[in-house]
Every structure is written in C-alpha cells, then in structure tokens.
Amino acid sequence: ELKVEQNPLFLSMQEGKNYTIYCNYSTTSDRLYWYRQDxxxxxxxxxxxxxxGAVKQEGRLMASLDTKARLSTLHITAAVHDLSATYFCAVDISxxxxxxxxxxxxxRLKVLA
Amino acid sequence: DVKVTQSSRYLVKRTGEKVFLECVQDMDHENMFWYRQDPGLGLRLIYFSYDVKMKEKGDIPEGYSVSREKKERFSLILESASTNQTSMYLCASRRGGSYNEQFFGPGTRLTVL
Structure with a gap:
C-alpha cells in the first residue's frame, strides 16, 4: 500500500527555535512537493x-529530498509566529x-510567541 | 502566475439537490483534479482529467461525477447531495508530464443540510 507519513502530526514550538518535519514515503519516486495551508x-x-539530494530554501524554511531513504525533511530555522500553519508533503506517482x-x-505547526 | 479559480467559496445546499462545483484554470494545463478535504482524513482524490473529455476515477468517486468539455474548465457534480458530502472541495491543475507541481484553487466549503 502506498503511504506517505509525516511526523510529527502536531508541533508546538517557541519562537526562535529550530525544528524539522519529516516525510517518509513507501514508493519509488524522485518528485516530492511541500505545501502550506492556513x-x-x-x-x-x-x-x-x-x-x-535536492535542497531548496526560502526564508526560514529549507526542504531536502533523499530518494534512497525515501525521506524528505522540512527544516524550520528560528521560527516566527507567521509560520503557524499546516504543512503537507506530497509524493508524485505515475x-x-x-x-x-x-x-x-x-x-500542524503552532509557533508560540 | 498560475491562477485556479473556483465558482464559490461557500455553498449551502439541501439533501437531494444537484450541485455543480466549477473550476477554471488560465494556464492551459492538461491535467485537472478534484479533492475533498476532511479533518482527520486529509486530502482525498475524487476524480481527475488528463485531457478534454477524458476523466478518471480517483480514490473516492462514489456519489460524484465530473465534466470537462473545455480544457480550462473542470466541473464536479453531486447528482443528489447528501450530508456526508459536506466538506471542503479543492480543485487543482498541472501541466502534463512529470516534474510539474499542482496548483490549487481557493476551495469551496460545501454544507449539505
């Protein structure tokens, strides 16, 4: 069964802290997307x-992909309240x-002031 | 910028009514998708289309049908709305082929009374 699992499901963190969200998937794919939903x-x-090995960065967020490990990470650096949202990863399959x-x-990420 | 629009942000209908949700994209994308999003169940694919007049069932097509008469427009139809179809409906489009991301519309929150 195709599965894409994220952890943690809920994350409450203080402003200024760093944290990583993990996305594990069970199928072969070299295309992965991250989305934000308010x-x-x-x-x-x-x-x-x-x-x-792809790595992308935008502001305080950095995403990476390891297709051999079937793992993507979304790293948050020095979190701010505006980053509070739900983050989804999505794996592309034929x-x-x-x-x-x-x-x-x-x-679901909540950044506390 | 890619733009995906949906006909209504909020919709309230009665059980048994026929409901049309419209989605229009302006970037000449070949592929279009309809999802529903429910708390605890994530995003689930209802139907998708990879060309005009072509449609394919997704993971939860029961109770729904779709129409794609023009490339830019993809309609979701609830033939006889039921209360368990109360949900957030999201339309998305993407360019054909691989290595292309999906772009989402603003969503329609449908309530069936």
Whole structure:
C-alpha cells in the first residue's frame, strides 16, 4: 500500500527555535512537493524537489529530498509566529497516463510567541 | 502566475439537490483534479482529467461525477447531495508530464443540510 507519513502530526514550538518535519514515503519516486495551508484556506506551494539530494530554501524554511531513504525533511530555522500553519508533503506517482499526488498526513505547526 | 479559480467559496445546499462545483484554470494545463478535504482524513482524490473529455476515477468517486468539455474548465457534480458530502472541495491543475507541481484553487466549503 502506498503511504506517505509525516511526523510529527502536531508541533508546538517557541519562537526562535529550530525544528524539522519529516516525510517518509513507501514508493519509488524522485518528485516530492511541500505545501502550506492556513486555516480555512487552500494549499500554497512551497517547494518542488525533483531529484535525489535536492535542497531548496526560502526564508526560514529549507526542504531536502533523499530518494534512497525515501525521506524528505522540512527544516524550520528560528521560527516566527507567521509560520503557524499546516504543512503537507506530497509524493508524485505515475497513474493511468498522468501523475497523481499521494499526500502526507499533514503537520500542524503552532509557533508560540 | 498560475491562477485556479473556483465558482464559490461557500455553498449551502439541501439533501437531494444537484450541485455543480466549477473550476477554471488560465494556464492551459492538461491535467485537472478534484479533492475533498476532511479533518482527520486529509486530502482525498475524487476524480481527475488528463485531457478534454477524458476523466478518471480517483480514490473516492462514489456519489460524484465530473465534466470537462473545455480544457480550462473542470466541473464536479453531486447528482443528489447528501450530508456526508459536506466538506471542503479543492480543485487543482498541472501541466502534463512529470516534474510539474499542482496548483490549487481557493476551495469551496460545501454544507449539505
């Protein structure tokens, strides 16, 4: 069964601290995407990781992909309140002539002032 | 910028009504998707389309149908709405082929009374 697991599911952290969200997946794929979702809103694309060893950074967030370990990480540096949201990873798999996502469970992040 | 729009942000319907959710994208993307998102269940794929007039069932197609008469528009139809179809519905589109991310619309929160 195809599975994409994120941990932790919930994360409460103080401003200024660092933390890492993990995304493990069970199928072969070299394409992984990270999204952010604010309450009641849609998904906003954060990072596109398209090969083994890919690393992308935007502000206080950095994402990486290890396709051999089937693992992606989203690292938060010196968290600020504005980063409070739910973060999803999604793995791309081939399906009937196109590609579809398998989404992770999501990590709800709360940054406390 | 890619833009995916959905016809309504909020919708309230009665049990048994026929409901149409419309999604339009302006970037000439080949692939379009409909998801529903429920607390604790994550994002689940209802239907997708990889070309005009082509449609494929996702993971939870029961109770839904879709229509794609034009490339830019993908409609989700609830033939006879039921209370268990109360949910957040998200449309997404992406360019054909691999290595392309999905772009999401703002979502429609549907309540079926």
């Amino acid at each position: 309450p009641g809103k849609s998904l906003e694309s954060l990072f596109v990781l398209l090969s083994n 399906l009937r002539g196109t590609y579809k996502y398998i989404f992770g469970t999501g990590t």
